[in-house]
Structures are given as structure tokens and as C-alpha cells.
């Protein structure tokens with residue numbers, strides 16, 4: 626089997642030198658265990674936070690140890706009645722080709738006409754994040770204006786599409802013209818390429834002259850400042866992520882226009898999707914239907930092979946993905 630270890634902690638932008646590939650021998654299966662061959666693994670921005678040695682809502686990765694993350698695998702040998710050979714499982718055992726487990730924290734995947742890889746994207750954690758932020762945190766209402774940053778990514782592209790389904794006007798921000806065109810093809814009329822604007826706040830004002838009622842925050846920094854400038858009274862900001870800061874080595878200054886929180890009587894609320902997991906059943910029921918009847922489209926960007934996992938991960942911070950960034954292992 627092969628595993629990818631955290632070789633060193635990134636300083637700033639992660640590089641290939643922060644990862645190392647290791648060949649290991651797996652022992653024979655014991656009673657109650659099964660052998661999984663991973664088919665897909667996820668790379669996610671939050672993993673950058675786990676590479677820093679600090680206390681957070683999730684433990685940091687240990688130096689010299691195999692990394693972890695969402696994965697979908699197939700059972701290829703089994704001494705466990707609940708996980709027979711051929712069953713597909715989801716786990717947090719990404720960044721490795723094969724592993725042995727007793728099944729703790731493993732979920733059997735239901736039969737689906739879609740690729741099981743979608744359980745790492747639109748039907749999994751990122752999709753659930755978009756749904757939670759809009760419904761449970763921001764409480765987006767019909768007729769309101771929604772602004773989404775990192776809008777063509779795993780979370781953002783779902784947030785944009787759900788916004789349309791909820792009857793909102795959607796304004797999106799992305800980092801390339803190609804991403805903007807893809808969102809327009811999905812029915813998002815106002816898309817800003819933030820890399821081409823010199824004044825993001827002004828660009829947002831032109832895209833949403835009626836103002837913004839809900840901001841789905843994925844980026845932070847200049848995006849947050851632009852949103853604050855353009856929020857309507859009693860607007861809500863669901864703070865999901867601040868990817869623009871994850872590779873910063875110095876503390877970044879806050880927006881200079883925070884006083885709008887008072888003047889506009891805003892509600893700004895951060896959230897971590899796992900605290901809302903009791904609603905996952907409700908979410909999958911709705912999302913499976915939207916996917917089946919084409920109301921939500923699930924884009925993916927796929928890198929092939931475990932040795933390309935570091936490139937896929939680094940690519941998240943270079944804007945290399947449209948939709949969910951995945952690594953196909955087998």
C-alpha cells in the first residue's frame with residue numbers, strides 16, 4: 626500500500642516538499658477487520674489549517690504521519706459481516722491507497738445511479754455546507770440578493786445553485802473568466818472576476834445595485850470589505866471560510882469598514898458544518914432529488930493517482946478547480 630505523509634509543516638503556500646509518499650506492507654486481516662482499496666479521496670481547504678500545529682476545532686496533523694481526509698473506498702477482503710467484499714464505504718482514511726479497519730467511523734454508501742464520488746462533494750460535506758449556510762445560518766429568503774465568493778468551488782457552486790432554487794438573485798465572485806462563463810451557463814447572471822477588478826466593492830455595487838441581503842463568505846479580506854460596503858440593512862453574513870488568509874504568514878488586517886455592522890444592523894455568524902450533521906438526512910433527501918431532476922449540477926475537477934494528491938491540494942489555493950476537487954485513486 627502507499628500513503629502520503631506530512632513531511633514538514635508549510636510556511637505560506639504549501640509545496641510538494643511538505644509531502645512524502647511511503648510504501649508500506651499491510652499485515653494480514655484479523656477477525657472483525659476488512660481491507661479497503663480507496664477509489665476516491667477529497668482535498669479540502671480546511672486541511673491547510675490542520676497542517677499548522679495549533680489548537681482548533683479539529684486536531685492538527687502529526688508530522689511524519691499519514692494525512693487524513695474524506696475518502697470513498699471498496700471493501701476487497703473482509704472478516705466483518707456488516708462490510709462484505711464489494712461494498713463501498715466512506716471514511717476519513719484519505720491520502721492512502723489501501724488500509725485495514727474494524728469499521729469504526731465508516732459508513733456504507735447507499736446504491737445510487739450517480740458516481741459515488743459525489744458523496745465527497747455535492748452530496749457530502751461541501752454540499753451540506755452550502756445548504757447549512759443558506760438555510761440554517763443566513764436564512765435566505767425568496768427575492769433577496771445573495772452574494773457568494775469562491776463561487777465556482779465545491780461549496781460556492783452549490784451555494785449559487787441553491788440560491789437560485791430558493792428564489793434569490795445571485796451575484797458570484799470567481800477568479801477566472803472561464804469560471805465566470807461556467808456559472809453563467811448555470812443561470813447565474815451576475816458574475817465578477819475579482820482578478821480583473823481594481824475595485825471589488827464598486828464591481829459588486831454595479832452587479833447588485835439593489836444591495837446584498839445575504840453574503841456567503843468563503844474568502845475573507847477584500848471580499849468581506851466589499852460585501853460590508855454593499856450589505857442592506859438587517860443583512861446576514863454566513864461565515865463559512867476565509868481561504869484568502871490560510872497561507873498568510875503574518876496576521877492580516879481586518880476590514881476598515883466594520884462599523885457597517887452597527888449602521889446596517891448586520892448579523893455575522895460563523896459555522897462549522899459538522900455541528901449541523903443531525904440535518905444531513907434532510908439535506909441528502911432534497912439534494913438527491915435536485916440532482917436527479919437536473920436542478921443542481923455537480924461539477925468536479927479530477928486529478929489521477931495518489932502521487933498527484935499534493936498537486937490537487939495545492940491547486941485549491943491556485944484556483945485550479947471548478948466544482949469539487951477530487952483525486953481518483955483506482
Ligand code: NDP
Nearest residue numbers: 670775778779780799800843865866867868869897898944
Ligand atoms: P473550493 O472548491 O472553493 O476551492 C478553493 C477555491 O477558492 C479555489 O478554486 C479558488 O477559486 C478560491 N481561492 C483560493 N485562494 C483564494 C484567494 N486568495 N482569494 C480568493 N479566492 C481564492 O473549496 P471548498 O468549496 O471546499 O471550500 C470553500 C470555502 O469553504 C473555504 O474557505 C473552506 O475553508 C470553507 N469551508 C468551510 C466549511 C465549514 O464547515 N465552515 C466546510 C467546508 C468548506 P478562484 O479561482 O475563484 O480564486
